[in-house]
Amino acid sequence: MAQEVTRRPYLREVPRARWFFRHPRYLRYMARELSCVFIGAYTLLLVAGLKRLSEGQAAYEAFLDSLGAPASVAFHVIALGFALYHSVTWFNLTPKALPVQVGEDFLPARVIAGAHYAAWALLSAAILFFAGAF
C-alpha cells in the first residue's frame, strides 16, 4: 500500500550474505550462531561413538584411538572454543529470560547470571571428577 502512494519508497540496501562484516556486534552474533554447527557436529560424533560402542570392545577401542588423530584433536579444540562461547552468551542472557522479582525490585542481573556460572562450574567439576578425569 505504502509503495503505491510514495513516489520514491526508501529501500535500504543490505547485502544478503555479507552484512555481518559491517559491525563487530554483528560478527559476534554470527560467531554465537555458528556455534550450533560445532555443537551439532560434536553430538553426531557422540552418536558415531554410540554405534561403535554397540559393535563391541574392539570397535569401541578403535573409535577411542581415532579420537587421537590430529584432525580430531583440532576439531575438539575449535568446538570447545565455540561451545564455551555459546555457554557464556547463553548465561549472560539468563537475567533477561528469567527475571526474578523480590518484593518491589528485581534481582540484579549479575546475581542471576552469576548463579548460572557457579552451577556450571560445579556441574563441570563434578562430571570431570566422577568420570575419573583427574
Place this chain on the structure above:
Amino acid sequence: MARSNKPIVWGPFAAGGTLTAFLTPVLILLTLLAGLGHVPEALAYDPLRYFAAHWLGKLAIVLVVFLSLWSAAHRLRITFYDFGVRCDTLVAVVVYCAAASGTAAAIIFLLRI
C-alpha cells in the same frame, strides 16, 4: 486466537540451548582428554557399556542427543536465513529431519547395547 506451532520447535530449542550451555564444554573436554591419550575412566569400554545398558543411562543419552541436535538444528535454520537463504520451509524440514534422524540412530544403537 491464532494458533502457532512455534512453541513446539522453540521449547526444545530453549531446553537444548540450556543443556548444551551446561554440558557440551565438559563433554568435549572428556573426549579431548581421551584423544590426547588420557582416557577418563568412565569412557573406558566396560563402564560406558554398563552405563548405556541401564535404562536410565539410555534415557539420559537420548535426551542429551535429542536436545543438543534439535537446538543446533533450530539455530542452523535461523543462520541459513541470516546468510541469505530464503527457502525457510525447505531448510526447516531438512534440519529438523536431520536432528530427528540423529536421535533415531542413537536410539537404535542404544537398543543394541
